[in-house]
Amino acid sequence: MKHGVSPDTFPPRSHEAKRVSVVDAAASVFCREGYAGANIDLIAAEAGVSRQTVYNHHGDKEKLFVAVVRDLTERCNAGIFATIASFPDQPTDLEADLVAFAVRMNRNCICNRDGRFLRKLIQAEGGRYPELFAEWREQGPGRTWSALAARFARLAFAGHLSIGDPDVAARQFLALVNAELQITFMLGGAPTEEEVLSSATNGVRTFLSAFARKKSPAGKQAALVHA
Amino acid sequence: MKHGVSPDTFPPRSHEAKRVSVVDAAASVFCREGYAGANIDLIAAEAGVSRQTVYNHHGDKEKLFVAVVRDLTERCNAGIFATIASFPDQPTDLEADLVAFAVRMNRNCICNRDGRFLRKLIQAEGGRYPELFAEWREQGPGRTWSALAARFARLAFAGHLSIGDPDVAARQFLALVNAELQITFMLGGAPTEEEVLSSATNGVRTFLSAFARKKSPAGKQAALVHA
DNA sequence: GACGAATTGGACAAGCCTGTCTAAATTTGT
DNA sequence: ACAAATTTAGACAGGCTTGTCCAATTCGTC
Structure with missing residues (x-):
């Protein structure tokens, strides 16, 4: 057939x-x-x-381990870049759009099975397979940050944000959005939907407070004020 | 003698x-x-x-492992609370003082031998010894965040910052200050002094941008404006 | 210097795990 | 339905590790 x-x-x-x-x-x-x-x-x-x-x-066991890591790396990277593609380049409601993006990122890439497994394997065995994880490091976080930084730079260029260094901003965005999930990550667990949403909401609010566009040149928009 | x-x-x-x-x-x-x-x-x-x-x-091996974890937990907590005691309650230069505090925190508690070891053991074996690490969780992060939140609340009360939820602010402070060290932590390495300083400086700047005292101490604070 | 406790090195049994081999059973393609 | 390839269950050797036992030795104390 x-x-x-x-x-x-x-x-x-x-x-x-x-x-x-x-x-x-x-x-x-x-x-x-x-x-x-x-x-x-x-x-x-x-x-x-x-x-x-x-x-x-x-x-043998070692080859199986390498196969597992390569498999997870590949799937995780695919998920991350698919999600970055959904970055809100033309936001209608910047806060809501960034929160939704952060939640997607967490749900589809960081907190899902592959993401949690890969992170744990890197933490536990990273020292024993330097070349294997160097590969991950370049393909994964390296490209992720760079791609995300480009999106934030675009947002700044379009006047939605005021950013000094887009690379720093991208890393800080991820850090803020996951700020409340650290312990759960550390113990290898999966946060609940509420925890993800809460952390993302608080993180995005702070992010926008810090990087809100400076006073509008044309007087179109009032500055965002942190609640 | x-x-x-x-x-x-x-x-x-x-x-x-x-x-x-x-x-x-x-x-x-x-x-x-x-x-x-x-x-x-x-x-x-x-x-x-x-x-x-x-x-x-x-x-036996298991008892030795438990002894190791208890030992590390105790020393790390002692270091953390000693460092929190040096929080700048009456800052002269808020940015510089917070950066120095963040660097102390990293150098003495998070990046030192005990901190890195404890983190790795928790990540690797946390699932196998729930009660042992539940203990750590309460004594460590739980009290750390709470103590740090109290210090930030005090800073806000004294008029140096404008903070909504001190607990959220404390967690975000730690997240921001470590934003650039994530990968190094994940691989179990120790960041250089320059990396620690850079991450802390960038993190504190963003933190202060977000939580800077609102202007007009006499007048009413501006209401939440959302374009 | 002598006594007692702690330490050492090594032998040892028991158990577990990896990786191989084989013969039987099953599945797949034609 | 037939033939080839794959899978299975089990046995098995070899190596490594844990935890115990013991005689000889070292260390600290009086």
Whole structure:
């Protein structure tokens, strides 16, 4: 029915499904137990395959770990850039639009399964795989901050904000918007929707108080005052 | 010289020194290798004692781990509250004083050995010892934020700042001041003095932009205006 | 200098985990 | 339905680690 252009070189099918299943289970176990504490039998059981299948697909424990990190990095980066694409370039209500953006960012990239897992793996094993995580660092935060800074610069250029250094502003935006979620992040948990919204709202208000456009040259808009 | 009231019940002397040495080495190894990956032989070697001495002092691996966490928690909290005591209640130059305070906080509590180790242990093993870290959470961040919020409230009351919710302001202050150190923290490294100073300076500037005292102390404060 | 407590080094059993191998059972493509 | 590839369950060796035991030695104290 659906065998298209590659009938022979491709392994059957559930082959790939099992591979994904193993990587997912491995991510979960590596995060829960740490690299050294992770048990291949447990990963196999959680993936619903036999131990031998794990070895058939990934060779050994270290290769499996690397595959997990690459997988998470890729998915997280994709999510982050998809979300940055939704940055409010032409805001109608700047505060509401930025809060909504921050909430999207948190929900889809930072607090979701992949985001929490990747963060924990970086924190726990970052020192042991410098090159692996250097790659993440460049592709992830490096590009994220830069892309976000460009959006804020555009907002400033359009007269919506008054920003000195867009890179600093971008990092501070993220820091403010997550200010109330630090402890939850540290313990590896997922904040509730209310917590995310509250932190984003408070963070954006402070951000706008600090970076509100300086008094309007044409007298169009009154300055925002922090409640 | 100094043998006071208890000549017999006290173990000799280097007994205690070795105990400290073991706990220090254990902290280092647990952080580097994770709980499961930590090797008692390695801890003993790094502490300069025999393996048997480790068992004599601490019983088993888990008890040793708990001792390490309690030790770090205690020292970190002591450092944090000592630093909070130096909060600039009567600032001469608000920006400079807050930057200096933030730098002290980072250098003495957050970026030093104990702070980095404790953070990493919480991140890595927090899920496995809920009660142990619940204790930390109450004694540490809970009291820290509350104490810091009180200081900011005082500053606002004295007319130096205009703050809505002191608890929110305190958390945002910490978030801003550390905004540029996130990646370094995540990888477990120690930022340079320049990085700490830069992050603190930028953070305090933004914080003051947002929470600067509103003008017209005599007149009514401007109402919340929203374009 | 002598006594007692603490420390050391090493041997040791028990358990766990990784990674390999094999033969049987299952699935997939044709 | 048939043949090839994949998966499975289990056994298994090898290595590593924890925690215990013990005899010899060192250290601190009187």
